[in-house]
Amino acid sequence: MSNNQKDEVHRLAEVFKALSNPNRLHIFLRLVSCCPPGTKCSSDAAIRRCVGELGRDLEIDPSTVSHHLKELRRAELIRVERRGKNILCWVDRETVLGLANLLSGGSLPTLLEKETGSMEEKANDRSNF
Template structure:
C-alpha cells in the first residue's frame, strides 16, 4: 500500500477519494463517495493513460475500488482501508 502511495500523483488521487469515512467515524460503505475517473483527473496535469495506470496501481494495492458504469468508471475508498492505514500508525 505504501509503495503505491509513494508516488505524488497517486497520493493526490487517493487523497481526492478520501472524502468519506475518516478513520474513527461511522460511515455506511454504501454511501462512500464515488468519483468518475474523468472527474478525478481534473486539475491534475496527468494524461488520461497515465491516470488509468495510477488508478490501476492503487486498485491492485487494495487502496481503492473501481466499478464500470456504462462508459464511466467509478472509484472509491472503502472505510475499512482507511481504518487499516490508521491502525498501522496507531501501533
C-alpha cells in the same frame, strides 16, 4: 525472521508505495475526502467518482491516471466498478482503516488478514514487531 512475516511486510510496503507518488496520492485523497467543512457525514457514505473527474486539473495524461488507479486497486486501497460509459472509484475503507490502526499502535495482521480472520481474533492478536 519468518518468511511469513517477510511477506506481510512486503505486502504492507506495497500499500505505502501506492501512496508514495504525489499525483497518485492526490487522486486517492480526493476519494478519501468526505464531508465539507463543518458538516457531519455518515461513515458509510462512500464517495464515488469517475476516472476522468479524478484526473481533472491534475495536468497529467488520461493514460497516466488510469495507470495510477490500477496501482491503487492492486494495493486494495480503492475499488472500481463500471457504470455505463464511466468507471466509478471509491476507497476501500477496510484497508485504509487497517492502515490507520497499524499506525496508531495496532498489530500488523489487523491490516493484512482483513478478509480471513474474525474481528475478535484480530483484536486479540498482538504479534507486534
